[in-house]
Amino acid sequence: PGAFDSSLVEYGAQGAAAVRKLKVTGTRRSTAVLGLSPRTADRVRVYWASRGQRTQPLSPKANTTGLESKVAKKPGELGTLSVSHLTPQSFKLSWTTAKGFDSFLVEYSAAGVGSVRNLTVPAARSFSFVRGLSPATVYTVHVYGLAGGQRSKPLTTQVTTVSTRPEVPKPADLSGLSGRAASPSSVSLSWEARRDFDSFVVQFRPQGSEEVRKVTVTGGSRAHTVTGLRPSSKYTFYLYGVTGGRHTAPISTTVVTTDAPEPSSPPSPGVSDISADSLQFSWTVERVYQLFLIQYRAHGSFSFHNLTVDADKRSYSIMGLEPSTKYLVYLYGVYKMHLTKLMAFVATTTAPVDTNGVKPSRLSKLIRLSGNNVTDTSLQVYWAAESGFDSFIIQYGVEGATETRNLTAAGDKQSAFISGLWPSTRYLVALFGVSGNRQTRPLTTVISTAASLRVEQVKSILFGGLTFSNITANSLQLSWEADDVFDSFLIQYVAQGSESRSNLTLGAGRRSAHVTGLLPATNYTIYLHGVTGGKLSRPLVARLTITAVPVYDTLVSTLGGLLVSDISAHGMRLAWTVEEGAFDSFLVSYRDSMARQAARELTVPGSSHHVTIADLSPSTEYLLSLHGVLDGRRTDPIPITARTARASPKGLRFTKVTDSSVTISWSAGSDHADSYKVFYVQNKQGEPLSRSVDGTRTDITLSSLAPGARYEVNLVPVRGGVESPPILGHFTTAPDPPSQLKAVNVTQTRALLQWKAATAPVDHYVVSYKAEGAAAVRKT
Numbered sequence: 001p002g003a004f005d006s007s008l009v010e011y012g013a014q015g016a017a018a019v020r021k022l023k024v025t026g027t028r029r030s031t032a033v034l035g036l037s038p039r040t041a042d043r044v045r046v047y048w049a050s051r052g053q054r055t056q057p058l059s060p061k062a063n064t065t066g067l068e069s070k071v072a073k074k075p076g077e078l079g080t081l082s083v084s085h086l087t088p089q090s091f092k093l094s095w096t097t098a099k100g101f102d103s104f105l106v107e108y109s110a111a112g113v114g115s116v117r118n119l120t121v122p123a124a125r126s127f128s129f130v131r132g133l134s135p136a137t138v139y140t141v142h143v144y145g146l147a148g149g150q151r152s153k154p155l156t157t158q159v160t161t162v163s164t165r166p167e168v169p170k171p172a173d174l175s176g177l178s179g180r181a182a183s184p185s186s187v188s189l190s191w192e193a194r195r196d197f198d199s200f201v202v203q204f205r206p207q208g209s210e211e212v213r214k215v216t217v218t219g220g221s222r223a224h225t226v227t228g229l230r231p232s233s234k235y236t237f238y239l240y241g242v243t244g245g246r247h248t249a250p251i252s253t254t255v256v257t258t259d260a261p262e263p264s265s266p267p268s269p270g271v272s273d274i275s276a277d278s279l280q281f282s283w284t285v286e287r288v289y290q291l292f293l294i295q296y297r298a299h300g301s302f303s304f305h306n307l308t309v310d311a312d313k314r315s316y317s318i319m320g321l322e323p324s325t326k327y328l329v330y331l332y333g334v335y336k337m338h339l340t341k342l343m344a345f346v347a348t349t350t351a352p353v354d355t356n357g358v359k360p361s362r363l364s365k366l367i368r369l370s371g372n373n374v375t376d377t378s379l380q381v382y383w384a385a386e387s388g389f390d391s392f393i394i395q396y397g398v399e400g401a402t403e404t405r406n407l408t409a410a411g412d413k414q415s416a417f418i419s420g421l422w423p424s425t426r427y428l429v430a431l432f433g434v435s436g437n438r439q440t441r442p443l444t445t446v447i448s449t450a451a452s453l454r455v456e457q458v459k460s461i462l463f464g465g466l467t468f469s470n471i472t473a474n475s476l477q478l479s480w481e482a483d484d485v486f487d488s489f490l491i492q493y494v495a496q497g498s499e500s501r502s503n504l505t506l507g508a509g510r511r512s513a514h515v516t517g518l519l520p521a522t523n524y525t526i527y528l529h530g531v532t533g534g535k536l537s538r539p540l541v542a543r544l545t546i547t548a549v550p551v552y553d554t555l556v557s558t559l560g561g562l563l564v565s566d567i568s569a570h571g572m573r574l575a576w577t578v579e580e581g582a583f584d585s586f587l588v589s590y591r592d593s594m595a596r597q598a599a600r601e602l603t604v605p606g607s608s609h610h611v612t613i614a615d616l617s618p619s620t621e622y623l624l625s626l627h628g629v630l631d632g633r634r635t636d637p638i639p640i641t642a643r644t645a646r647a648s649p650k651g652l653r654f655t656k657v658t659d660s661s662v663t664i665s666w667s668a669g670s671d672h673a674d675s676y677k678v679f680y681v682q683n684k685q686g687e688p689l690s691r692s693v694d695g696t697r698t699d700i701t702l703s704s705l706a707p708g709a710r711y712e713v714n715l716v717p718v719r720g721g722v723e724s725p726p727i728l729g730h731f732t733t734a735p736d737p738p739s740q741l742k743a744v745n746v747t748q749t750r751a752l753l754q755w756k757a758a759t760a761p762v763d764h765y766v767v768s769y770k771a772e773g774a775a776a777v778r779k780t
Contacts, residue, residue: 424538650727708760
């Protein structure tokens with residue numbers, strides 16, 4: 001036969017009604033039919049299909065032989081199976097195995113579809129790409145090892161291909177980002193989220209710098225403290241919500257760190273023992289401190305490293321430095337959370353000692369992290385990494401919770417077993433590579449444990465209705481509903497920022513509990529489990545804030561900490577600090593500073609600490625005043641001024657997209673910018689990069705991009721040194737073409753084609769060829 005799209009093999013025992021089907025790719029001319037009965041006459045029909053039409057069948061006769069009286073060679077066992085390179089039409093399978101197999105057989109079928117397709121893989125390979133699939137479809141995959149005509153026990157997994165219509169999280173799901181300077185080197189951020197996210201990403205950079213740093217925060221957090229900042233510096237922070245690997249549009253705020261205190265007792269510094277990767281220094285002080293804080297960074301970098309030293313120490317060695325590099329080092333004394341700057345100096349590490357002509361190796365790279373063998377209380381994690389690590393750290397915890405646990409694996413390991421987990425629970429797993437005293441940035445993944453069999457098999461089980469009542473400054477009443485299927489109940493509660501979790505066990509007949517010993521004005525996360533046969537059900541989870549200790553002298557104004565954030569062309573957010581229960585309500589009045597319009601007022605409930613003002617004019621300075629209201633009486637106003645942003649340019653457009661470049665253009669707003677900053681980052685990996693553009697231009701071309709990759713872009717207009725909110729856009733580069741096509745082993749009737757594969761993932765290649773005067777032939 002000529003070129004066909006596929007082949008279909010139908011087979012079954014003579015006289016039997018059941019017929020089995022096997023689909024084979026069109027380039028194949030043979031296949032193995034397994035699972036037949038010995039000494040049986042089988043009927044076989046083979047069809048070839050092309051463009052939806054199929055040929056008349058061939059019907060060869062087939063008879064299976066009898067079983068050999070001697071014992072046949074028994075195949076060995078396969079190891080582990082993993083899935084990677086998921087796309088809408090394909091995925092890659094990889095497995096581990098011992099030697100001794102003749103080949104491997106991959107069988108796969110879509111859920112609800114009767115036909116099974118297969119692939120035969122040579123014994124020298126332990127991976128295979130499965131292509132030609134449908135998007136957003138669940139496939140069941142079996143991998144067998146074949147030896148001496150027999151096949152091993154299969155490795156089995158289910159794979160869901162990627163959807164072609166992802167649901168992008170809405171930016172409106174995030175709001176209220178605010179920040180305050182916690183110290184000369186740190187800023188505390190807080191925000192609101194209207195739904196659950198997998199995680200949050202905080203990007204930040206000092207004003208005037210092109211270097212962008214980022215940290216990842218668990219999806220259950222609503223606050224985070226960023227450390228390692230420079231004193232007396234203005235920082236812009238961007239917050240993204242992340243769901244399924246996709247980011248929301250960012251919200252932003254600007255915070256200025258505080259000044260570093262002057263030293264109260266000048267020390268006597270001494271720097272010694274400087275090597276290619278370390279330096280030692282010592283100091284003397286006259287005051288008593290609770291501990292010392294060391295901050296250091298390489299010259300030209302804005303990334304600080306923090307080290308704490310016991311109060312009785314007077315010297316310290318900093319390890320893991322880069323050779324021939326200038327470092328700036330600060331020493332602080334810490335007493336009652338107050339920092340005193342004691343010393344600052346610059347030191348340069350020496351050149352590396354190289355007796356063999358070999359440069360010191362860089363830190364090895366982590367490549368991939370995945371999970372498998374998931375049960376209701378355990379899971380196995382697998383990873384791939386370059387050689388050179390001394391060990392690996394696996395950090396895991398319930399997604400959204402602050403409590404985490406660590407496992408350490410040797411540097412030659414590529415998997416770890418995690419037990420003692422909760423059923424039906426999402427866990428955030430992070431992998432760190434450790435080499436010497438250096439540690440990589442983590443790879444992360446989210447894995448859900450299976451349901452508890454005994455509890456989840458009861459389909460009509462009632463377990464819910466978690467409610468709270470009688471909340472005081474140190475206690476609360478907890479109530480719930482449940483069927484009589486549990487042996488007992490377990491209540492766990494943890495304060496925000498604490499790693500200590502308290503437990504309370506109750507009998508099976510209880511449906512309420514009085515929880516005491518709580519801290520006033522504290523956020524708590526509470527977990528309620530049903531316990532059956534020693535196994536925990538999926539928890540009911542709730543978050544609440546314990547009330548503050550009552551304030552009786554309420555005529556004394558407790559208002560303060562007025563802060564303006566989320567400034568846009570037509571709105572801004574006003575937030576303040578106040579003791580809980582101090583006022584019945586708040587009154588916010590605002591008008592433009594030139595008094596061109598009448599003042600407007602907003603009334604805010606006493607339980608709120610912020611308000612969003614949304615009816616403002618662009619590029620206008622406003623005077624805002626806040627009053628506390630109690631029993632109809634107002635406090636004196638607290639004023640603050642703020643200016644709205646200029647109108648932003650319109651949305652981003654992406655043209656001239658190639659495998660390594662793209663042109664980005666936009667329409668300028670009514671107020672022209674002095675300049676623009678363009679931040680772009682590959683969605684799945686890499687660090688953000690930035691470019692600056694003159695304010696007279698409305699386009700830029702980015703080059704040196706990765707082929708077949710999705711990028712996220714933020715355009716930030718800058719006017720008079722003030723940055724407007726960023727404009728978000730996405731684009732995907734084109735896949736790069738194959739190259740270096742050549743023909744080898746050419747004879748009179750055939751030739752072998754070879755080429756360099758594309759860098760980007762591809763579904764398949766199409767080869768077309770023709771002889772002079774003949775029709776063209778295409779093969780996939």
